[in-house]
Amino acid sequence: MHWKLLTYPQIQALDRSTTVPILPVGAVEAHGPHLPLCTDDLISEAMAESACRQLARHGLQGIILPTWSFNPAGFAREFSGTLSFSPELTARMLQDLAQSLALQGWSLLAVANSHFDPIHLASLKAALQELALAVAFPDLTRGKYARRLTSEFQSGACHAGQYETSIVLTRSPELVHQHDLPPVPHSLVEAIVQGRTTFAESGGPQAYFGTPARASAEEGQQTIEELGLILVESILEQRQTLPTSP
Template sequence: MTFFADLTSRQVAELATPPPGARTPVLLLPLGAIEPHGPHAPLGTDPLISRGMCVRAAARLADDPEVRVLILPALPYGVTRFAAGFAGGLHIGEETLHALLVDVGTALIGQGLPRILLVNNHFEPAHLTTLRRAVETLNTGLGGRVAHLDLVRRRHAQRLTDEFRGGECHAGRYETSLVLADRPELVDTPVMRTLPHVPVTLAAAAPDTDFRQLGMSEAYCGAPAEATAEEGEATFGVLTDMLVEAIRELGVR
């Protein structure tokens, strides 16, 4: 089984007390935010991408002799002040997000499952800062072996597309291609093809700004009209490579 919530209580207890030579369990927690992604892409774009990465990595490692990958139920709510003023944005504060992550992590660590990997695709700076702080809390004070696949770090970002590296990827070509590869029925393709390029980079956006102030009048930037499912599959391949590497690294800690 791939999904943690599909296990029975007895199966989880067996995971936490494996016999010698058994595979090391690594739990993946898909993260994101429910927020507007232009007039063409779904509100749940970010957690959809995170889940897609997790499913692909779990499939790739299904028969791995060293690690056993399980996907936790997604936490799809995040810090999303940038989306203020648009319908569909569901913002939670930093302390709420931190508390949720720490509580979930504490429950798992307390049951003998300390290896948890946060898989996130929402890149608002305040959200990322909160994830990093939660990892530190769980590892420093609670004995966790928790990690965060931080895609905006240079060593990861340089492996992704030009649009991602330029910071124009909110509901642009990068993210829209990923949704087309995973859930194409959720993209309004006729609308997508009409959208002009919006040259706004979120990489240096001030924390107190929002999409409208940045010039993203339709809650997207970049070039979604150029998105393709083929590019999305290729990008998922790179993302899955990075996730598998992070899983293996965590599995030997």
Template sequence: MTGNDELRLTRRTWPEARALFGPDLVAIVPVGSTEPHGPHLPLDVDVTIADAQAMRAAELLVEQGVSAIVLPPVNYGVTFFTDGFEGRVTLRPGTLWAVLEDLVDSLSEQGVRRVVLCNAHLEPGHIKVLRGIAKDYAEPRAEKAVVVFPDNTRRRWAGTLGAEFQSGDCHAGQYETSIVLAADPGGVRAEAQKSLPSVQVDLVEKMQAGAQSFREVGAVDAYCGDPAAATAAEGRELIDALAEMVCVTVRERWPDLFERAAESNR
């Protein structure tokens, strides 16, 4: 295995998984979607971003003495907002809820008690499901894992992710394109990316007013923001910021993990 492979559950054998699983393991679940992201990015952008965040967070946790593993990404989400663009594959909210609930319960049955959801798909209906799961699994219960969800749409975290992200006009724009340039550079159609004009649609305001799709808000090519301004260097900084969000959340929810790690190093 390579260095990164050891952080992926799927690269482990079952005896190795048995040795890892237990109440002190932090199991990180990347959650994305399969949907259009402009003419310059592939359909799996949200999967790429969530996986990059999860892997970097696992690296940082392990460096601090905390046991962590990254599960395979959830590749589908609630993607009604990209209706009308080819390539969109959506789940109903109840289906996504059931998938995540089954996943957490399956881990719980094997002794895992700490689960983190790393999400990169920002559609409100999708995020509502993740918040609901985290709320339902917020407190320790017999033979059940606790779930935390570092929600980057919350003001506390949004402020660490740059001006475009904070504006809301960031679907396949500078923010997401930068991260893909860092995590999956071969996925970016460079010629298209550099030629795209900036598109500002006041996405959040129009969604709050009742808009139901990107076409309705004026994002006629399934993107908004400024993809031409994206850079891999910014993408690496954003991945670090997303990973730090996870590490801070884990430390705040489970300080005992870090206390024990510190004790073992004395």
């Protein structure tokens, strides 16, 4: 169910206590020579769709908000096509979105984020703490979630490699170009700790890390299931904190 495809009476009729708006958060950012600029959008949308399927088991339903793509993407700024925005915009957008939702009776927002640029992540986390409603936001870079994802993801070589290419192969295979590329086994996590600020400085001259050649739709399907489950668990956790929660 997509928010923007409904009419206002349809939104008005939704049960606020059992329906959860989910915001997919991505970027317009270079993802190697083989994946589209909207790769993080596609992954977050796949996560949101998977969560919607799994929420039904708990008597809940998700409704997917329009994807938010205009975010900080400084690490990819040297590559054509990347559009990078200031962190203040992320904070402002979230505040306004939360305000609109709260005014219409919503008390919980779920955030599906798969864009890990450090400035983006920091601004997102800071903004989410001050919103007018409760937020379910599993930060996938935290150990407790990262451990449930693939070994390449955990290695920090987690941009346009096997992990992300597999998800796009499942979700939108027509958008994956030739991905038989040489491995780039550098950790972006370590590069960030060392103070690097671009993909090229971090050892990724073609804006990818990891092993895209090993990607498969099977791995992508498994990861999408797990991402959806992680978001559902976070939603259930946050619902416990709501005053109206059963």
